[in-house]
Amino acid sequence: xxxxxxxxxxxxxSAVSVMKNGELQILENAEGNRTTPxxxxxxxxxxxxxxxxxxxxxxxxxxxxxxxxxxxxxRKFTDAEVQRDKAWLPYEIRAGAxxxxxxxxxxxxxxxxEISGFILSxxxxxxxxxxxEKITEAVITVxxxxxxxxxxxxxxxxxxxGLKVDRILNEPTAAAFAYGVNKEKNQKIVVYDFGGGTFDxxxxxxxxxxxxxxxxxxxxxxxxxxxxxxxxxxxxxxEYLVGEYKKQEGIDISKDPLAVQxxxxxxxxxxxxxxxxxxxxxxxxxxxxxxxxxKHFQIKMTRAKLVDLVQEYIDRSIQLTKExxxxxxxxxxxxxxxxxxxxxxxxxxxRMPAMQEAVKNLFGKEPHQGINPDEVVALGxxxxxxxxxxxxxxxxxxxxxxxxxxxxxxxxxLSIETYGGVATPMIPKNxxxxxxxxxxxxxxxxxxxxxxxxxxxGERPMAGDNKTLAKFILDGIPPSPRGIPQVEVTxxxxxxxxxxxxxxxxxxxxxxxxxxxxxxxxxxxxIEKLKKEAAEHAVEDEKKKALIEARNQAESIVYLxxxxxxxxxxxxxxxxxxxxxxxxxxxxxVKDGEDEAAIKAAIEAxxxxxxxxxxxxxNKPNEPQGDSAGNGQPDTTGPKPDQSA
Amino acid sequence: xxxxENKENNLxxxxxxxxxxxxxxxxxxxxxxxAGWQRSKADFINYKKEExxxxxxxxxxxxxxxxxxxxxxxxxxxxxxRTLEKAGPVEKGIYLIRTQIDDILKKRGLAKIDLKPxxxxxxxxxxxxxxxxxxxxxxxxxxxIEPGYRLHEKVLRPARVIISKDKKIK
Numbered sequence: 100x101x102x103x104x105x106x107x108x109x110x111x112x113s114a115v116s117v118m119k120n121g122e123l124q125i126l127e128n129a130e131g132n133r134t135t136p137x138x139x140x141x142x143x144x145x146x147x148x149x150x151x152x153x154x155x156x157x158x159x160x161x162x163x164x165x166x167x168x169x170x171x172x173x174r175k176f177t178d179a180e181v182q183r184d185k186a187w188l189p190y191e192i193r194a195g196a197x198x199x200x201x202x203x204x205x206x207x208x209x210x211x212x213e214i215s216g217f218i219l220s221x222x223x224x225x226x227x228x229x230x231x232e233k234i235t236e237a238v239i240t241v242x243x244x245x246x247x248x249x250x251x252x253x254x255x256x257x258x259x260x261g262l263k264v265d266r267i268l269n270e271p272t273a274a275a276f277a278y279g280v281n282k283e284k285n286q287k288i289v290v291y292d293f294g295g296g297t298f299d300x301x302x303x304x305x306x307x308x309x310x311x312x313x314x315x316x317x318x319x320x321x322x323x324x325x326x327x328x329x330x331x332x333x334x335x336x337x338e339y340l341v342g343e344y345k346k347q348e349g350i351d352i353s354k355d356p357l358a359v360q361x362x363x364x365x366x367x368x369x370x371x372x373x374x375x376x377x378x379x380x381x382x383x384x385x386x387x388x389x390x391x392x393x394k395h396f397q398i399k400m401t402r403a404k405l406v407d408l409v410q411e412y413i414d415r416s417i418q419l420t421k422e423x424x425x426x427x428x429x430x431x432x433x434x435x436x437x438x439x440x441x442x443x444x445x446x447x448x449x450r451m452p453a454m455q456e457a458v459k460n461l462f463g464k465e466p467h468q469g470i471n472p473d474e475v476v477a478l479g480x481x482x483x484x485x486x487x488x489x490x491x492x493x494x495x496x497x498x499x500x501x502x503x504x505x506x507x508x509x510x511x512x513l514s515i516e517t518y519g520g521v522a523t524p525m526i527p528k529n530x531x532x533x534x535x536x537x538x539x540x541x542x543x544x545x546x547x548x549x550x551x552x553x554x555x556x557g558e559r560p561m562a563g564d565n566k567t568l569a570k571f572i573l574d575g576i577p578p579s580p581r582g583i584p585q586v587e588v589t590x591x592x593x594x595x596x597x598x599x600x601x602x603x604x605x606x607x608x609x610x611x612x613x614x615x616x617x618x619x620x621x622x623x624x625x626i627e628k629l630k631k632e633a634a635e636h637a638v639e640d641e642k643k644k645a646l647i648e649a650r651n652q653a654e655s656i657v658y659l660x661x662x663x664x665x666x667x668x669x670x671x672x673x674x675x676x677x678x679x680x681x682x683x684x685x686x687x688x689v690k691d692g693e694d695e696a697a698i699k700a701a702i703e704a705x706x707x708x709x710x711x712x713x714x715x716x717x718n719k720p721n722e723p724q725g726d727s728a729g730n731g732q733p734d735t736t737g738p739k740p741d742q743s744a
Numbered sequence: 745x746x747x748x749e750n751k752e753n754n755l756x757x758x759x760x761x762x763x764x765x766x767x768x769x770x771x772x773x774x775x776x777x778x779a780g781w782q783r784s785k786a787d788f789i790n791y792k793k794e795e796x797x798x799x800x801x802x803x804x805x806x807x808x809x810x811x812x813x814x815x816x817x818x819x820x821x822x823x824x825x826r827t828l829e830k831a832g833p834v835e836k837g838i839y840l841i842r843t844q845i846d847d848i849l850k851k852r853g854l855a856k857i858d859l860k861p862x863x864x865x866x867x868x869x870x871x872x873x874x875x876x877x878x879x880x881x882x883x884x885x886x887x888x889i890e891p892g893y894r895l896h897e898k899v900l901r902p903a904r905v906i907i908s909k910d911k912k913i914k
Contacts, residue, residue: 120790120794130898130899131898142867143883143910144883148867152867152868153867155867155870155871155872155902156865156867156872158872158873158874159865159873159875159907160872356873356874356904356906357889357890357904360873360889360890360904361816361890364816383820384820384823384824385820385823385824385827388827392827393823
């Protein structure tokens with residue numbers, strides 16, 4: 100069955116989301132962007148343009164570029180809103196045959212439904228291209244204050260685009276879905292939506308219908324200002340910069356298209372940067388020139404200055420929010436501010452710290468954040484779409500499936516003790532189970548016939564500092580030089596957290612295993628304690644581990660050197676032999692000490708000396724050569740020799 | 745064994761219908777589990793494919809933000825050059841440095857969108873800032889205010905242009 104997509108059909112921008120591979124995602128459009136301008140135009144060449152392309156020619160083709168059509172959809176021409184918008188919208192608007200609105204693009208008149216339909220067609224086509232399948236159904240969001248006629252018109256727009264609209268969803272409800280706050284029963288929430296051109300505030304009450312056993316979301320009140328938005332902020336900053344430049348240089352740059360363009364970009368960048376930094380520098384070289392030569396524009400802008408510029412807009416939004424929540428019905432919800440359990444921020448402008456702070460101060464609680472505020476409504480629509488898809492297909496939603504198939508993670512690393520008492524991780528912490536991992540180990544001593552498998556849990560690098568989960572011995576390994584036997588150790592954790600550890604000698608095929616039932620039975624406190632200990636001891640543990648590794652390396656090289664001397668036998672010149680033996684003794688003298696540097700130095704000295712054995716062998720081409728160093732090289736990660744063997 | 749237990753506990757023996765029902769139930773459950781397993785396997789395979797594609801995109805477009813910032817620096821560089829040129833001949837080395845930066849960006853997939861006055865305005869690659877009365881045919885580019893750039897196939901920044909007014913409509 101084809102996918103159902105979620106669409107946020109915005110006044111300024113639109114976005115599409117869909118559940119894919121168990122993950123909700125925003126679909127990029129053909130231009131590679133996550134949002135699409137809600138603009139349709141008839142170009143001067145007679146071509147219909149939608150989205151970014153329509154936007155790029157809007158300045159020079161204002162009468163044939165239809166934007167903000169959401170302000171008109173489903174309304175009567177005589178509506179006060181329509182009349183107000185008619186005054187400033189650059190394109191022609193007239194009354195339709197049935198009293199609705201019509202807009203002119205080229206020589207033709209279109210209903211707002213048709214214009215929205217063109218936008219939806221593009222969103223649909225881009226989603227199809229991205230998903231590689233046909234899309235026929237969608238969930239579309241609308242503002243909570245939309246009446247039946249506006250909702251019906253939005254639905255019609257979907258039909259025009261070839262989309263069956265399965266649900267018209269309120270934007271604030273979608274935002275609540277995206278943040279998952281709809282799961283709590285009987286709580287009151289506020290959605291503060293500061294978009295590019297409109298400000299909406301909605302008060303919702305989450306309920307639970309005992310009869311149908313379904314969550315209900317009731318819109319208690321809506322408010323806002325349809326002509327207040329982030330665009331006002333940009334304008335304010337630009338005006339400020341033009342003014343500052345005039346003060347600095349006495350030149351008015353507001354008429355120079357290049358200067359204005361560069362200023363616009365700089366203003367936008369400054370606004371974004373001041374969301375994270377407290378100060379930014381606007382730096383526009385060669386912005387203009389006069390008789391004395393080129394002029395540049397350099398000015399520092401602080402966050403405080405930005406807030407100063409737009410404070411009136413923020414204050415206004417806060418005032419409107421307060422009214423919507425506290426005024427008695429029908430104007431507001433008639434609630435106390437303290438009754439509001441959750442506050443959700445929507446719209447790109449809510450990234451501004453001063454705005455977040457103002458909302459926080461109003462309600463006395465942190466608003467929900469974390470999801471990209473430009474995408475939160477589309478994501479909520481995607482969740483609703485997934486719920487409907489699942490219902491139609493008779494399956495559980497991806498979200499619910501996740502609840503049933505709640506896959507655990509291993510809270511702590513599971514390791515095996517290897518030579519020198521080192522804990523070698525097999526399954527690192529936070530690995531999702533079920534999972535399995537195998538690794539081949541070898542012996543640490545010649546003719547070792549058994550190995551001990553010591554299963555550990557914890558983050559410390561030394562075995563002794565971790566918790567022992569199990570120990571068992573695999574014996575019957577055929578006697579051979581160290582490093583030759585291959586023992587495959589497998590850790591396997593099933594979905595219930597039961598750990599199975601087995602060790603198999605590849606030569607003899609002998610297997611031993613142990614089952615640890617309680618590998619994840621630690622309490623939260625225990626896990627935290629162990630993690631904390633690991634962090635506290637990180638430095639000393641690292642030193643300890645480095646020392647052990649140096650010792651293991653010393654052990655290996657001593658073994659290798661002794662073997663090489665023995666293998667070379669009488670062919671080895673006496674001076675080389677003495678040299679190597681001296682260095683061996685020296686290394687043996689320091690290798691069990693605590694001085695890592697001394698051990699490393701002795702290793703270095705010995706390894707340089709050993710090379711002479713090889714050189715000596717090559718200098719006598721007629722002599723049979725000794726066993727090369729590669730053979731029998733011990734594996735430093737071999738399990739520690741079984742003491743009892 | 746089961747029969748004996750049933751007799752001992754005086755439970756009625758399950759009828760064929762009961763057993764059939766049980767089998768059906770289990771079969772349904774098996775199908776559901778199998779479907780879930782297949783779905784998750786497919787999800788994983790698709791996820792891997794998508795990750796691969798994303799990695800490719802990261803390799804191609806990972807430096808997009810950096811390059812975008814550099815473009816405006818390059819624009820400023822050009823403005824500076826033009827101003828210097830007006831004052832007299834410019835040291836050749838400066839041009840060579842400019843070319844060096846260009847080459848580095850070119851290697852990363854950046855290409856200038858080639859537009860000249862007289863070309864028809866195309867919103868796919870350009871943004872119209874204003875229009876003026878000019879000799880060019882209506883809708884043609886009169887002046888390029890800022891050059892546009894492509895990073896591989898994606899338009900990183902449209903060219904900002906001034907276009908010729910449509911005399912007819914006027």
